[in-house]
Amino acid sequence: MLVEFELIERARSGDDAAFNQIVASYRKRILGTIARLIGRPEDVEDVGQDVFLRLYFSLDQLRTPEVFEPWLYRLTVNAAYDYLRRQRRRNESRMSDLTEEQVMLADALAGGRADQDEQQKRKIRETVDLLLKGVSEEDRILLLLKEVEGLSLKELEKIYHVKENALKVRLFRARQRVLKAFESAQEEADKLRGTLKR
Amino acid sequence: MTWRREQEDQPFPGELQKLLTSYKEATPVGEISPNFMPELWARIESRRKVTLSFGRLARGFVTAAAALCLMISAGIATQSTSVLQVSYVDALDDADEAEAESERL
Numbered sequence: 001m002l003v004e005f006e007l008i009e010r011a012r013s014g015d016d017a018a019f020n021q022i023v024a025s026y027r028k029r030i031l032g033t034i035a036r037l038i039g040r041p042e043d044v045e046d047v048g049q050d051v052f053l054r055l056y057f058s059l060d061q062l063r064t065p066e067v068f069e070p071w072l073y074r075l076t077v078n079a080a081y082d083y084l085r086r087q088r089r090r091n092e093s094r095m096s097d098l099t100e101e102q103v104m105l106a107d108a109l110a111g112g113r114a115d116q117d118e119q120q121k122r123k124i125r126e127t128v129d130l131l132l133k134g135v136s137e138e139d140r141i142l143l144l145l146k147e148v149e150g151l152s153l154k155e156l157e158k159i160y161h162v163k164e165n166a167l168k169v170r171l172f173r174a175r176q177r178v179l180k181a182f183e184s185a186q187e188e189a190d191k192l193r194g195t196l197k198r
Numbered sequence: 199m200t201w202r203r204e205q206e207d208q209p210f211p212g213e214l215q216k217l218l219t220s221y222k223e224a225t226p227v228g229e230i231s232p233n234f235m236p237e238l239w240a241r242i243e244s245r246r247k248v249t250l251s252f253g254r255l256a257r258g259f260v261t262a263a264a265a266l267c268l269m270i271s272a273g274i275a276t277q278s279t280s281v282l283q284v285s286y287v288d289a290l291d292d293a294d295e296a297e298a299e300s301e302r303l
Contacts, residue, residue: 057242
């Protein structure tokens, strides 16, 4: 916990200064998580504000301060999921686009030239974003929370209110899809490298 | 069941796992805008106003509905009393007439 239980209790009682302190303490962590969940830096703060807005109006539903962090993660997941659904409705992604993306993915994995640190990071972001395109928004969020944020299954149980076994099954299926995308992209990358050498 | 459990727990192969782990470092949060908190509070206040207005509107409707119900109930009650009175008066009249008739006979 980044804040004392007493601060959460004060915020629940309507102390706005206490709420401000909670936001200040968790802001960086939550915005970082959102950045990885939605993959669009320009919208991170907007979604972040959405999370804290929901927190403000739902604090009275918090049973005990002990469940504050899973509760906050739950709000973060919901806000990210709502954002991704809105984005999906806006984007028209057709099969030909996916093929183009697969090519981009293969190119990113092949990595033909020496990249500076920022370019390398950009490639990593693009690669992972493309790998996760083949899974649903829910699975993307779940995978990122588990594999990137490093949350345990117990913590995910509290966030999703779902039994560990059900989470394991879901993770397994999502992992299989990502693995398949990764393996086919690697094959393409190997072909590209082979072509470039000639 | 054991095989299934093992399958479910299988991590990603090394290169992919490494890629996902480095994804966290590759997506740092930049400088948070100084407008973050003011904008957040503006959204909170805006939603409070909407909630308050909606609450007032809802209370207004409830009050109006209650008043309407009272008026309708009063109207029905008054109408029923008048009908009864008219009927009672008519019944008395009828009774008087009948008595007068029988006396004549």
